[in-house]
Amino acid sequence: MSWRTKPFLVLLLTLIGHSLPARAGTADPLLASIRKAGQAKVALGSAPPYIAVSPDGKATGYVIEVIDLALKGMGLPALAPVLTAWDAQIPGLQAHQFDFSGANVITEARCKAVLFTAPFYAMRDALYVLPGNPKHLTGFSELARSPEIKLAVVRGSSQEAYALKKGLTPERLVLVTDIQAGAATVIGHRADAFAVGQFTIVAPEQKGLEVVVDEQAPPAWVGCGIS
Incomplete structure (x- = not known):
């Protein structure tokens, strides 16, 4: 199976302490859009304690910490959580309702619909x-x-x-x-x-x-x- 990945949030490298790619300073359209908006809109499903969004809109959990580290390492604005049903995340990405999703299982069918970062955990x-x-x-x-x-x-x-x-x-x-x-x-x-x-x-x-x-x-x- 061939999976397409895009070196935007190279989360795997973040986890093991390597430097993030120099791409963060390039004119990538998605990065430019995030900088212009002053926030990274991220679709999040409810999966405590890995992903949790409080009633006041604060996101916490392991996945959030990983994303925050990657965003900070690339000099990008903070994460803005968008609580989204799991089955609405891929369609929402296709409709450009948010910049990326917080955590999805990478499948061949989904890779035909959207791009994915490097994986950051397996199960x-x-x-x-x-x-x-x-x-x-x-x-x-x-x-x-x-x-x-x-x-x-x-x-x-x-x-x-x-x-x-x-x-x-x-x-x-x-x-x-x-x-x-x-x-x-x-x-x-x-x-x-x-x-x-x-x-x-x-x-x-x-x-x-x-x-x-x-x-x-x-x-x-x-x-x-x-x-």
């Missing part, structure tokens, strides 16, 4: 289930062979696409708007499992959940989408 998909894993679920392939199982996924997510690719029918999917809603569907017995990245829900046992990593799922790389 595998996982199933969040009730404690003790009462349905003995291990991954997407098994789900496809168990027609009675309902799976919650965030609408428009890479997990939704992967579930359909593995053979789950649309009527077996419970579509939710965000991570918190996905967890609630399992806790409330409206779905048997919630599919999302393995690190997405921190301390799941404290929330009444257990995580089962799908060892057969391909690694997922996460980066920022760019308009």
Whole structure:
């Protein structure tokens, strides 16, 4: 698979302490637009503690810290968060509603729609289930062979696409708007499992959940989408 990347926020280099590219001083149209606006408009989905936006509009979390470091290193204005549903981020980038997205799984289909930065973390998909894993679920392939199982996924997510690719029918999917809603569907017995990245829900046992990593799922790389 060939993934297009654009050296705008070279976040991977920021994380390991290397110098950011000299491109920050060039006449790149996106950089020029951000400087003119005096802010970098960033689409953010709710994924605490990695991404959180408070009622007063303040963004916090690991992803925010990484983006802030990259923006500062390139001499660019501060991040201006735009709380955006996950399934609206790629269409919003295509419509130039914001400058980039905070964190999206990089897929071949998405790379045909927008550009991406270098990835800044990787994960595998996982199933969040009730404690003790009462349905003995291990991954997407098994789900496809168990027609009675309902799976919650965030609408428009890479997990939704992967579930359909593995053979789950649309009527077996419970579509939710965000991570918190996905967890609630399992806790409330409206779905048997919630599919999302393995690190997405921190301390799941404290929330009444257990995580089962799908060892057969391909690694997922996460980066920022760019308009």
